[in-house]
Amino acid sequence: xxxxxxxxxWRDGRGLAMQGAGRIYRPDNDLAPRPLIxxxxxxAEATAAExxxxxxxxxxxxxxxxxxxxxxxxxxxxxxxxxxxxxxxxARRLSYVDDARVAITGGSAGGYMTLMTxxxxxxxxxxxxxxxxxxxxxxxxxxxxDRSTISSLRPDGTTTAMAxxxxxxxxxxxxxxxxxxxGAADPRMLAxxxxxxxxxxxxxxxxxxxxxDVLVPYPQVGGPFTDRVIAGAPAMYPVDPAVVCQGAAxxxxxxxxxxxxxDGEVEVRVLDIPAGTPPMVDVNAEPEVVLAPPDHERxxxxxxxxxxxxxxxxxxxxxxxxxxVDGLMAECFERPVEPGQLTAAKLEQLADRYQGADWIGxxxxxxxxxxxxxxxxxxxxxxxxxxxxxxxxxxxxxxLYSTLSAERQVFDHLFA
Numbered sequence: 001x002x003x004x005x006x007x008x009x010w011r012d013g014r015g016l017a018m019q020g021a022g023r024i025y026r027p028d029n030d031l032a033p034r035p036l037i038x039x040x041x042x043x044a045e046a047t048a049a050e051x052x053x054x055x056x057x058x059x060x061x062x063x064x065x066x067x068x069x070x071x072x073x074x075x076x077x078x079x080x081x082x083x084x085x086x087x088x089x090x091a092r093r094l095s096y097v098d099d100a101r102v103a104i105t106g107g108s109a110g111g112y113m114t115l116m117t118x119x120x121x122x123x124x125x126x127x128x129x130x131x132x133x134x135x136x137x138x139x140x141x142x143x144x145x146d147r148s149t150i151s152s153l154r155p156d157g158t159t160t161a162m163a164x165x166x167x168x169x170x171x172x173x174x175x176x177x178x179x180x181x182x183g184a185a186d187p188r189m190l191a192x193x194x195x196x197x198x199x200x201x202x203x204x205x206x207x208x209x210x211x212x213d214v215l216v217p218y219p220q221v222g223g224p225f226t227d228r229v230i231a232g233a234p235a236m237y238p239v240d241p242a243v244v245c246q247g248a249a250x251x252x253x254x255x256x257x258x259x260x261x262x263d264g265e266v267e268v269r270v271l272d273i274p275a276g277t278p279p280m281v282d283v284n285a286e287p288e289v290v291l292a293p294p295d296h297e298r299x300x301x302x303x304x305x306x307x308x309x310x311x312x313x314x315x316x317x318x319x320x321x322x323x324x325v326d327g328l329m330a331e332c333f334e335r336p337v338e339p340g341q342l343t344a345a346k347l348e349q350l351a352d353r354y355q356g357a358d359w360i361g362x363x364x365x366x367x368x369x370x371x372x373x374x375x376x377x378x379x380x381x382x383x384x385x386x387x388x389x390x391x392x393x394x395x396x397x398x399x400l401y402s403t404l405s406a407e408r409q410v411f412d413h414l415f416a
Contacts, residue, residue: 010086022087025049025059035101035333041076041110060091077109078176089378101333115194122382124203126332128325135220136193137184137252141245143174184249191361199345212307212318222256232309266300280317287322351408
């Protein structure tokens with residue numbers, strides 16, 4: 001495995017230009033175009049990247065920022081989309097990357113960034129997030145409720161400091177999220193949520209959640225187990241949207257992934273934990289049980305690990321288990337980008353990006369000519385990759401383009 005660094009320029013939530021670095025891992029002495037796995041959010045461990053390179057895939061991942069180098073903090077949930085979107089733009093232009101075979105993966109806040117980056121880029125072979133937050137108004141409402149009520153709900157003999165000690169990291173993330181996007185009722189908080197951009201995630205998606213998760217509480221997913229999870233949550237850490245938020249943000253807080261996805265595009269599968277699976281003790285250790293994802297036909301596969309009621313002592317997982325998605329990635333790389341991946345909503349977004357508009361809804365678009373040129377280059381790269389797949393792809397682009405409003409018909413030169 002060969003390694004390298006890749007510099008890139010990005011803009012933070014304040015609009016300030018920043019310099020970042022990414023890590024590249026690729027098969028030894030191989031510069032032929034290869035599939036790309038972009039590991040979003042958190043920097044991938046070298047051992048994990050090496051497993052991908054054994055399949056013949058290139059891996060790119062953001063390097064962990066130095067403490068204090070990113071506002072309001074380095075966590076992918078709080079730092080905004082700019083870093084990952086900018087690095088992926090650069091990675092897709094590498095000469096040894098096959099631009100038609102690009103996939104994104106990540107876990108927790110990296111899973112969140114997987115979905116947000118999938119909404120931002122085009123085309124994409126697939127997205128594979130693990131335990132991703134999908135509704136930020138709900139997340140911050142849960143955390144804020146915990147912080148404001150934990151004093152009165154703590155067990156007898158437990159000090160407030162003791163009760164909240166396990167949530168110290170969550171407490172910091174809450175403050176950083178509020179600094180970046182405002183409160184749960186602020187439109188920017190919902191705009192920064194994957195739920196607000198499902199119509200822009202047009203690739204195949206395989207995602208998994210667990211019922212016991214208190215960091216990414218299950219009710220934001222919806223579907224099976226929702227009522228059981230709400231009823232089984234400890235009093236100190238309620239996960240019922242009706243309990244954690246009764247104010248102006250209540251409507252946004254109640255939004256759920258499975259309610260918003262088209263039934264014809266999603267398959268929901270429950271994964272049972274095998275008897276004898278040991279509990280999760282070290283989150284950094286390789287899980288002892290690896291589950292294979294089920295066969296599926298629809299574009300979205302939502303897998304739910306039934307680990308029982310939420311438990312504030314476990315973080316994401318009660319058991320030492322993970323879902324292996326390498327096989328699904330390989331399947332996506334073997335399939336061409338389907339014509340249906342370009343939709344009216346996706347083409348509108350590409351036209352907005354090409355003009356430097358604020359497509360995400362955070363109140364700021366491209367701010368200088370260099371950034372606009374980078375955005376335009378990336379948009380054209382994506383459209384050319386898509387149209388080059390087949391005559392059907394090109395005809396679909398032409399048909400959808402003809403339906404755009406006049407101000408969005410900015411790709412006439414592609415027909416020359």
